[in-house]
Amino acid sequence: MTVELVKHSASDTDVLWAARVSTAGEQSLEEVGTDPERSAGLINYLMRDRHGSPFEHTSMTFFVSAPIFVFREFHRHRVWSYNEESGRYRELQPVFYIPGAGRRLxxxxxxxxxxxxxxxxxxxxxxxxxxxxxxxxxxxxxxxxxxxxxxxxxxxxxLPVGLFSSMYATCNARALMHFLSLRTKSEDAAVPSFPQREIEMVAERMEVVWAELMPLTHAAFVANGRVAP
Missing domain, CATH: 1.20.5 (Single alpha-helices involved in coiled-coils or other helix-helix interfaces)
Structure with missing residues (x-):
């Protein structure tokens, strides 16, 4: 599986100014570019009480290469935007998925x-x-x-669904959290999930990237049971 972050506009600060406009109006502009560490409690509050819209003011675009059957599950997440390579316009290459020795069968x-x-x-x-x-x-x-x-x-x-394809997938932090809540299995999760291992491999790599971009939001997500706000 290949997961690469192509571009992004995603930081913990984005959540803060989006949240504070409800009470501060134009003064919320002062939050742009400020240190988010002093407002970690606000991010945790938004996550805990499921005020989700401030997390939507972010964007991440990933390049993903994976078997077609993984993309079939991806496309159930309809808040995302997708552009996939087309077998109508190019000759598809013979790259196929065979489970590794560690894949439980x-x-x-x-x-x-x-x-x-x-x-x-x-x-x-x-x-x-x-x-x-x-x-x-x-x-x-x-x-x-x-x-x-x-x-x-x-x-x-x-051609079978084990053929590898590639796509660009774009989401905001709220959509990514919903994806991770369903497509990863974790002891920290308040609600159990039973993902197929192959899409979980992709999700795990996305989570590593996202945790680096938005560490406070990621920490709040984990602390509150990995439930999307």
């Missing part, structure tokens, strides 16, 4: 209450061999159709 329990456990060496070999063989056949079929003059938008239909 066996699901036990019912949806919402299940856990994943380690697979056997035989199961890991089966996954690797079966996926690799399937990918080779599907990409060969894709190439055969392209060489025969079939349009890219038609030929791509044979």
């Amino acid at each position: 066996v699901q036990e329990g019912k949806p919402g209450r299940y856990v994943f456990t380690e697979g056997t060496p035989e199961q890991h070999r089966l996954v690797e061999q079966t996926m690799a063989e399937s990918y080779r056949h599907s990409y060969a079929a894709y190439q055969e159709m392209l060489e025969a003059g079939i349009a890219r938008e038609v030929a791509r239909a044979v």
Whole structure:
């Protein structure tokens, strides 16, 4: 997985001036560029009492490269803005996802209450061999159709969701917190989540970047149960 911050306008100070306009009006402009450390309590209050709109006055754009099935889950988060590479306009490259040895393979329990456990060496070999063989056949079929003059938008239909794609994804801090609350699993969370491991890997990397940009907001998010305001 690749997660890179492309550009941003996101800081703890952005939350403060947005919040203080409700009581200070034009005087809230004085908060722009001030040290947010002295107002950590206000950020925690906003998070705790779920006054979420001040956190929306931020923006982060990430470049993400991941399997298509990860993007299918991403697109459920509709407050984000997305632009993904198109199989209509370019020939897709043969980069496919095969789970690493640390990926737990066996699901036990019912949806919402299940856990994943380690697979056997035989199961890991089966996954690797079966996926690799399937990918080779599907990409060969894709190439055969392209060489025969079939349009890219038609030929791509044979490619599996394990194919890597790339996109730009833009969000504000409030939307990112909602994403993290659902797509990461943490002992600090007030509400349990059961994310698919692959999108959790992307979410974990985004959280590291965001925590550096907005450390006070991130700390308040964790302290208040990782619930989006």
